[in-house]
Amino acid sequence: MPTHLPAPPRSTDVTTTAGASQLVGQIRVAVPERGLQHDLRAVGIVWRRELIRFRTDRLRAITSLIQPVLFLFVLGTGLGALAGGSLPAGISFKTFIYPGVLAMSVLFTAIFSAASIVWDREFGFLREILVAPVSRASIVIGKCLGGATIATFQGIIFLILAGFAHVPYNPILIVTLIGELLLLSFTLTAFGVMMAARIKQFQAFMALTQMLVMPLFFLSGALYPLNGLPAWLSVLTRIDPLTYIVGPMRHAVFSHLTMPAAFEQHLSPAITWAGWAVPLGLSLGMVAVMGLGMMAIAIAEFSKTE
Amino acid sequence: MALVTHTSTNAGGAVAPDRATAPAHEPVISVSGLTKQYGEVQAVRGIDFEVARGETFGFLGPNGAGKTTTIKILCTLANATTGVARVAGYDARTERDSVRRNIGLVFQDTTLDTYLTAEQNLRFHAELYGVPKAAVGPRMRQVMDMVGLWDRKDSLVSTYSGGMQRRLEIARGLLHAPHVLFLDEPTVGLDPQTRSSIWAYINDLKRREDITIFLTTHYMDEAEHCDRIAIIDHGKIVAIDTPEALKASVGKDRVQIHTADDPAAIAALADTFGLEAAMHEGAVTFSVASGEQFVPRLFAEFSVPIRSVSVSRPSLDDVFMSYTGSTIRDAEASSTDAMRQMAQRFRAGRR
Numbered sequence: 036m037p038t039h040l041p042a043p044p045r046s047t048d049v050t051t052t053a054g055a056s057q058l059v060g061q062i063r064v065a066v067p068e069r070g071l072q073h074d075l076r077a078v079g080i081v082w083r084r085e086l087i088r089f090r091t092d093r094l095r096a097i098t099s100l101i102q103p104v105l106f107l108f109v110l111g112t113g114l115g116a117l118a119g120g121s122l123p124a125g126i127s128f129k130t131f132i133y134p135g136v137l138a139m140s141v142l143f144t145a146i147f148s149a150a151s152i153v154w155d156r157e158f159g160f161l162r163e164i165l166v167a168p169v170s171r172a173s174i175v176i177g178k179c180l181g182g183a184t185i186a187t188f189q190g191i192i193f194l195i196l197a198g199f200a201h202v203p204y205n206p207i208l209i210v211t212l213i214g215e216l217l218l219l220s221f222t223l224t225a226f227g228v229m230m231a232a233r234i235k236q237f238q239a240f241m242a243l244t245q246m247l248v249m250p251l252f253f254l255s256g257a258l259y260p261l262n263g264l265p266a267w268l269s270v271l272t273r274i275d276p277l278t279y280i281v282g283p284m285r286h287a288v289f290s291h292l293t294m295p296a297a298f299e300q301h302l303s304p305a306i307t308w309a310g311w312a313v314p315l316g317l318s319l320g321m322v323a324v325m326g327l328g329m330m331a332i333a334i335a336e337f338s339k340t341e
Numbered sequence: 342m343a344l345v346t347h348t349s350t351n352a353g354g355a356v357a358p359d360r361a362t363a364p365a366h367e368p369v370i371s372v373s374g375l376t377k378q379y380g381e382v383q384a385v386r387g388i389d390f391e392v393a394r395g396e397t398f399g400f401l402g403p404n405g406a407g408k409t410t411t412i413k414i415l416c417t418l419a420n421a422t423t424g425v426a427r428v429a430g431y432d433a434r435t436e437r438d439s440v441r442r443n444i445g446l447v448f449q450d451t452t453l454d455t456y457l458t459a460e461q462n463l464r465f466h467a468e469l470y471g472v473p474k475a476a477v478g479p480r481m482r483q484v485m486d487m488v489g490l491w492d493r494k495d496s497l498v499s500t501y502s503g504g505m506q507r508r509l510e511i512a513r514g515l516l517h518a519p520h521v522l523f524l525d526e527p528t529v530g531l532d533p534q535t536r537s538s539i540w541a542y543i544n545d546l547k548r549r550e551d552i553t554i555f556l557t558t559h560y561m562d563e564a565e566h567c568d569r570i571a572i573i574d575h576g577k578i579v580a581i582d583t584p585e586a587l588k589a590s591v592g593k594d595r596v597q598i599h600t601a602d603d604p605a606a607i608a609a610l611a612d613t614f615g616l617e618a619a620m621h622e623g624a625v626t627f628s629v630a631s632g633e634q635f636v637p638r639l640f641a642e643f644s645v646p647i648r649s650v651s652v653s654r655p656s657l658d659d660v661f662m663s664y665t666g667s668t669i670r671d672a673e674a675s676s677t678d679a680m681r682q683m684a685q686r687f688r689a690g691r692r
Binding site for chain 1: 416417418437438439441442443446448450451452453454455456457461464465466468469470471472473476480513516517518
């Protein structure tokens with residue numbers, strides 16, 4: 036007989052009832068009352084499913100790499116000829132755009148990972164998840180962390196190409212960049228999950244996210260420095276949340292390059308609000324808060340029932 | 342980052358009795374005055390029934406009769422507009438998690454992740470339902486053995502046939518040892534051979550697990566597998582009983598015999614058993630309440646040599662017809678198209 040123990044809300048009752056009735060060899064399973072540990076297991080398995088799917092879908096990893104590679108090597112080399120004059124010796128245009136393109140390399144993987152919610156909904160698997168006796172919060176958290184993890188992996192693959200853009204393989208730099216990629220990936224996935232809570236059609240989801248993601252990328256200063264811009268563009272770049280992660284990433288890369296201070300000032304300027312330089316910590320903090328906020332909205336959305 | 346956890350309903354302190362297993366006489370499912378309104382349409386119009394522990398209970402009715410809506414309410418996927426549904430001792434509206442822990446679900450549409458292997462699908466389920474870690478392995482083997490898929494556990498579900506996917510879903514529904522298994526149209530869309538193999542697994546399951554099964558179907562022959570059936574039409578239960586009793590309520594069994602001397606046989610039937618027989622389709626034909634009990638008596642006591650006997654019973658088709666005034670196929674074709682469309686729209690909206 037299964038018993039429910041009071042204090043830890045998991046009653047582990049695994050016995051084989053031998054003899055008696057027809058239920059010979061029946062494995063007794065007592066599913067426990069819900070508790071923190073159960074919710075953590077749910078977070079874990081939702082996270083792990085993302086990893087399994089990513090591992091088995093090599094094609095996606097490769098195709099996701101194509102776009103940033105094109106930007107870095109084709110656009111970077113092509114425009115490099117034009118931009119060469121304004122760059123110090125030893126710094127190519129590829130180096131300049133590398134941090135921005137690195138950010139881009141996780142964009143699509145993160146959004147695509149959230150899109151799988153829409154996909155799961157269309158193919159029924161979401162129902163299996165939503166009828167489980169776990170909090171919706173643990174499912175959403177697992178999903179956001181899973182998307183963040185695989186998108187970061189995707190970023191790490193691109194990070195391997197850093198040498199081609201003359202970005203040094205400095206351990207501190209790499210750790211910093213991975214941390215920033217993780218933050219960016221998390222926030223992007225949370226954004227995608229929030230959208231997926233409302234948008235039920237796959238086509239609509241992809242169209243809408245693409246429509247939002249490209250402007251976010253272009254306005255983030257990933258491909259150009261943020262100073263000396265016309266007022267309208269300057270305002271738009273400050274509104275774009277991606278700006279606040281691309282800035283710190285470029286700062287990390289440029290602080291590991293050797294060049295005259297004036298050039299560093301010019302190419303990797305601090306993000307300013309009406310002349311006030313936003314500290315890096317605040318910049319990253321805002322991105323984190325935004326990610327958490329969007330995740331909270333997603334949790335609220337998924338917790339609703341008919 | 343705050344992990345939102347909800348303390349469960351009976352966090353009283355002392356050992357909580359397992360309500361679903363404690364009193365055997367208490368019904369596992371009890372429903373009273375249940376209604377569900379979707380906008381203009383009333384999908385369920387006040388139904389009451391109880392299902393006893395260990396019973397296999399079938400909901401029989403055409404598409405759009407309210408079967409799926411009822412099952413959704415019982416499974417906590419939808420809230421009733423009015424009325425109360427209790428499952429495994431818990432209220433489906435207010436004690437949702439407790440209900441969910443104690444039920445297994447097999448939906449009409451596949452809800453497997455076809456990009457994962459069968460084992461990965463089951464493991465996912467075990468983790469979500471908090472199956473104790475030590476039990477996951479053996480229990481997984483047990484349920485997969487039961488549906489004959491253990492040797493295919495490492496295959497991607499996308500390589501499975503429709504019948505295998507359904508079997509895997511049944512196995513998954515059983516993984517956390519629920520007290521009640523809900524099967525919503527378990528064999529819809531499968532070929533006849535696969536359908537009968539699914540039923541073989543379900544019947545086997547009834548012998549091996551201490552479980553109550555609630556299923557919906559619109560196949561008459563499948564309803565025969567149930568201990569009791571509720572016939573539902575236009576959101577109301579029109580009849581509820583064992584298949585035998587339902588058929589008996591419609592009419593008697595028809596017995597036809599071929600004999601060496603038909604007129605003598607007709608006379609003998611009147612003398613010996615007081616039955617009125619007549620010639621139909623070239624055979625001596627008469628009606629009795631229970632054909633299978635009558636035939637042995639016939640052989641024992643009848644004087645005229647009998648060459649052959651056939652007994653035909655009223656089918657559930659006859660039952661359905663007599664309670665609803667139309668055959669299930671007619672009902673499906675005509676009356677409920679609007680409701681079905683509405684249900685589909687609703688489903689699409691919800692997903």
